[in-house]
Amino acid sequence: MICEYCGSVIGENDKFCSHCGAGVVKKPEPKFDREPEYTREPVYESFGQAPEKESDRPGYTKALVSMIVGILSIVLIFVLTPIAGVILGVVGLVLNNMARGDGYTGSILKAGKICSIVGLVLSVLFIILIAVLIGASFILIPELLG
Numbered sequence: 001m002i003c004e005y006c007g008s009v010i011g012e013n014d015k016f017c018s019h020c021g022a023g024v025v026k027k028p029e030p031k032f033d034r035e036p037e038y039t040r041e042p043v044y045e046s047f048g049q050a051p052e053k054e055s056d057r058p059g060y061t062k063a064l065v066s067m068i069v070g071i072l073s074i075v076l077i078f079v080l081t082p083i084a085g086v087i088l089g090v091v092g093l094v095l096n097n098m099a100r101g102d103g104y105t106g107s108i109l110k111a112g113k114i115c116s117i118v119g120l121v122l123s124v125l126f127i128i129l130i131a132v133l134i135g136a137s138f139i140l141i142p143e144l145l146g
């Protein structure tokens with residue numbers, strides 16, 4: 001610690017300067033006053049803004065719909081409507097791009113993209129599988145029937 005009056009180096013816990021005898025004003029105090037203010041303000045702001053910000057962010061709704069549509073595109077495969085899955089997967093990806101174009105960056109955006117791609121790919125694969133099975137049955141059935 002340095003004495004404010006004479007500039008001499010003094011002990012950290014000294015109440016008086018050993019060189020000039022001046023009362024020591026501890027400098028850490030203003031630092032302690034500032035630090036809580038710094039930590040309080042951003043925390044307070046983020047608490048106040050975070051709930052509004054997420055849904056008010058541009059592209060949020062599109063990102064959310066993208067995720068829902070992406071999930072539906074996956075679910076629809078399992079109820080044997082892969083064409084709807086393809087359509088929803090494409091819609092999900094389009095909405096996802098629009099949301100990103102609006103400047104939205106969040107976990108929902110990523111989830112929407114992943115779900116839409118997974119739904120789209122699985123739907124296409126499912127359609128190919130059905131097409132192959134139908135094609136195979138056309139070849140196999142006449143053969144089996146002789």
Ligand SMILES: [Zn+2]
Nearest residue numbers: 003006017020
């Ligand atoms: Zn001094």
